[in-house]
Amino acid sequence: PLISLRQLLDYAAEHGFGVPAFNISNMEQGLAIMNAAKVCDAPVILQASLNVRRSYAGDRMIVAIVNALADMYPENPICLHQDHGHNEQACVSAISAGFTSAMMDGSLMSDGRTPASYAHNVDITARVARIAHWTGASIEGELGVLGSLETGEAGEEDGSGAAGKLDFDQLLTDPCQAAEFVAATKVDALAIACGTSHGAYKFKREPDGDILAISQIEAIHHGVPNTHLVMHGSSSVPQYLQDLINAHGGEMPQTWGVPVEEIERGIRHGVRKVNIDTDCRMAMSGAMRRFALENPANFDPRAFILAGMAELETLVRDRFERFGTAGHG
Ligand code: G3H
Numbered sequence: 001p002l003i004s005l006r007q008l009l010d011y012a013a014e015h016g017f018g019v020p021a022f023n024i025s026n027m028e029q030g031l032a033i034m035n036a037a038k039v040c041d042a043p044v045i046l047q048a049s050l051n052v053r054r055s056y057a058g059d060r061m062i063v064a065i066v067n068a069l070a071d072m073y074p075e076n077p078i079c080l081h082q083d084h085g086h087n088e089q090a091c092v093s094a095i096s097a098g099f100t101s102a103m104m105d106g107s108l109m110s111d112g113r114t115p116a117s118y119a120h121n122v123d124i125t126a127r128v129a130r131i132a133h134w135t136g137a138s139i140e141g142e143l144g145v146l147g148s149l150e151t152g153e154a155g156e157e158d159g160s161g162a163a164g165k166l167d168f169d170q171l172l173t174d175p176c177q178a179a180e181f182v183a184a185t186k187v188d189a190l191a192i193a194c195g196t197s198h199g200a201y202k203f204k205r206e207p208d209g210d211i212l213a214i215s216q217i218e219a220i221h222h223g224v225p226n227t228h229l230v231m232h233g234s235s236s237v238p239q240y241l242q243d244l245i246n247a248h249g250g251e252m253p254q255t256w257g258v259p260v261e262e263i264e265r266g267i268r269h270g271v272r273k274v275n276i277d278t279d280c281r282m283a284m285s286g287a288m289r290r291f292a293l294e295n296p297a298n299f300d301p302r303a304f305i306l307a308g309m310a311e312l313e314t315l316v317r318d319r320f321e322r323f324g325t326a327g328h329g
């Protein structure tokens with residue numbers, strides 16, 4: 001069955017585990033993730049971007065795929081979430097299409113790149129949360145700007161590239177403001193800026209020690225105990241996947257992501273939803289590259305895609321196990 005984000009994360013909070021939220025754009029990613037969830041006995045968050053809804057799969061297709069997955073895997077609860085909506089239309093249309101949760105990211109304006117004022121964020125998020133709650137759907141808000149604490153550059157919000165240099169404290173969500181924001185908007189989950197950024201190119205050097213602003217996470221969690229913290233930009237960009245891609249014709253410059261141990265530390269301090277897209281893309285496309293090079297006579301697309309699915313399933317199983325999601329399906 002499909003469940004709301006609130007239902008799933010209330011349960012996760014009660015039992016102290018984290019839930020990865022994987023972005024999908026097609027049936028095969030959905031099947032690979034659900035195979036992993038079945039093996040691990042894990043609940044699942046599948047999320048789709050606006051680009052996927054509007055110009056790749058389409059709403060009818062994404063919702064049909066996820067409903068079919070729910071029928072095929074009756075033991076694994078699934079939340080279908082709209083990732084990064086920047087206005088009322090994006091969120092309400094997702095819910096009316098069958099999503100059980102949506103992100104109203106009012107930290108940016110409707111264009112998805114211009115930083116928004118706090119007042120705009122509160123106003124639009126409160127309005128969308130009120131509408132969503134009429135239907136039983138959940139809303140995730142965002143407070144703060146995701147960027148790199150290493151460089152002080154604002155990260156790629158929504159993959160589209162937000163504005164220039166920011167101060168460190170602008171990059172971290174303020175705990176007092178978080179409590180005020182949650183009280184004013186009634187969001188079920190809150191995405192916070194705590195040291196991560198979107199995409200494959202998060203850090204230019206191997207992170208030594210602490211990546212996440214743990215004291216910030218703790219303070220925010222303490223101030224909003226009934227609202228679930230979300231960490232975007234949580235791909236680890238593992239070396240083995242960079243190597244897989246680069247050994248088979250790819251050309252990805254060396255980069256570093258968020259180590260899985262850091263995410264585990266975040267979960268211990270209150271993070272519940274962990275957004276992962278880049279790692280899934282790397283696993284699937286890397287394995288397809290390898291298959292293509294190793295099987296030059298093969299021209300059956302299923303064989304390529306199955307190779308990609310197997311690598312994705314391995315990655316997803318690892319995250320379910322390490323985040324503590326396994327065994328809670
Ligand atoms: O943060 C959102 C996604 O990682 C971007 O995905 O390329 O489908 O817009 P997209």
Ligand code: 13P
Nearest residue numbers: 199232233234235277278
């Ligand atoms: P990554 O680019 O680190 O996978 O982050 C994805 C994300 O936050 C989607 O909302």
Ligand code: NA
Nearest residue numbers: 082083084103
């Ligand atoms: Na989201």
Ligand code: ZN
Nearest residue numbers: 198232233275
């Ligand atoms: Zn995100």
